[in-house]
Amino acid sequence: MSYGAVEQLFYDVSTSRSRKDAFREDAGEVAGKYALNDTEREMVLSMQVEKLFEYGINPMLLMGFWISVRGPQSMPDYLKRVPTLASRLEASAR
Amino acid sequence: MAKIVGGYTMPHDPLLFINPQKKERDHLLAAYSQIRGKVQALGATKAIIFGADHYILFSPRCLPQFLIATGELHGPIDRLPGVANAPIASDPGFASYLVNYAHESGFDVSVARDLGVDHAIGVPAQLALPTDGSVQTVPVYMASGVEPYVRLQRAFDFGKMIGDAVAGMPGDERVVLIGSGGISHWVGTGRHAG
Numbered sequence: 001m002s003y004g005a006v007e008q009l010f011y012d013v014s015t016s017r018s019r020k021d022a023f024r025e026d027a028g029e030v031a032g033k034y035a036l037n038d039t040e041r042e043m044v045l046s047m048q049v050e051k052l053f054e055y056g057i058n059p060m061l062l063m064g065f066w067i068s069v070r071g072p073q074s075m076p077d078y079l080k081r082v083p084t085l086a087s088r089l090e091a092s093a094r
Numbered sequence: 095m096a097k098i099v100g101g102y103t104m105p106h107d108p109l110l111f112i113n114p115q116k117k118e119r120d121h122l123l124a125a126y127s128q129i130r131g132k133v134q135a136l137g138a139t140k141a142i143i144f145g146a147d148h149y150i151l152f153s154p155r156c157l158p159q160f161l162i163a164t165g166e167l168h169g170p171i172d173r174l175p176g177v178a179n180a181p182i183a184s185d186p187g188f189a190s191y192l193v194n195y196a197h198e199s200g201f202d203v204s205v206a207r208d209l210g211v212d213h214a215i216g217v218p219a220q221l222a223l224p225t226d227g228s229v230q231t232v233p234v235y236m237a238s239g240v241e242p243y244v245r246l247q248r249a250f251d252f253g254k255m256i257g258d259a260v261a262g263m264p265g266d267e268r269v270v271l272i273g274s275g276g277i278s279h280w281v282g283t284g285r286h287a288g
């Protein structure tokens with residue numbers, strides 16, 4: 001499984017103001033520039049961070065993407081949505 | 095002969111500066127100043143700061159296991175209230191010496207010839223080191239925030255190599271080491287604030 005295209009999209013939205021603004025304006029058009037499969041596209045467009053987390057997206061990147069799109073004040077909302085998921089850091093350490 | 099004269103570990107959590115809940119934090123910020131005073135008292139001339147990329151600098155297209163910046167520095171590039179994105183004193187000669195020593199020792203470190211650092215390096219450089227240029231910084235990024243992570247044994251060996259490099263360097267440089275990390279080890283997960 002590769003989720004590199006999703007992470008590249010999240011990286012671009014998180015680090016480029018123009019890409020962030022474009023995603024806020026028309027997420028579908030921005031997502032269309034990346035090689036996402038149907039499942040990935042749905043998770044991205046609907047901001048399903050729980051599923052994206054389980055999918056394997058880097059948690060720092062995922063949180064950064066969420067904050068970039070929804071604003072810094074939305075961080076508590078993000079954390080509420082991923083409260084019971086085990087950290088992949090812990091899983092990889094086993 | 096160059097010498098390691100001190101070492102510090104410290105958090106760089108952006109929330110300490112964004113402070114969304116407006117909590118009292120003066121004692122935390124004062125700790126950075128306290129370290130700066132100790133670095134000055136030690137007569138340090140160089141600082142090697144070890145930090146992690148937070149998926150801010152290196153995109154999914156290139157993820158170095160180890161990276162040493164050998165050129166000019168500025169940062170932090172991420173907006174943090176109270177921490178200006180400003181030039182950071184560097185010493186390309188010293189940084190290049192470390193890179194060459196690493197390569198001779200079996201560590202194929204990546205190199206950045208000019209780098210806008212993120213908060214991992216920028217926070218300690220701007221807050222815990224003198225800003226008059228008397229202490230030049232060498233940033234060392236290690237893959238500890240984005241997979242594939244540096245293996246623990248490899249990180250241990252890398253640290254020993256840096257120690258050997260400093261010990262083998264001619265001159266009388268006085269080096270401090272700074273380990274820069276987060277308060278939380280679960281950034282971006284539901285345990286982030288725990």
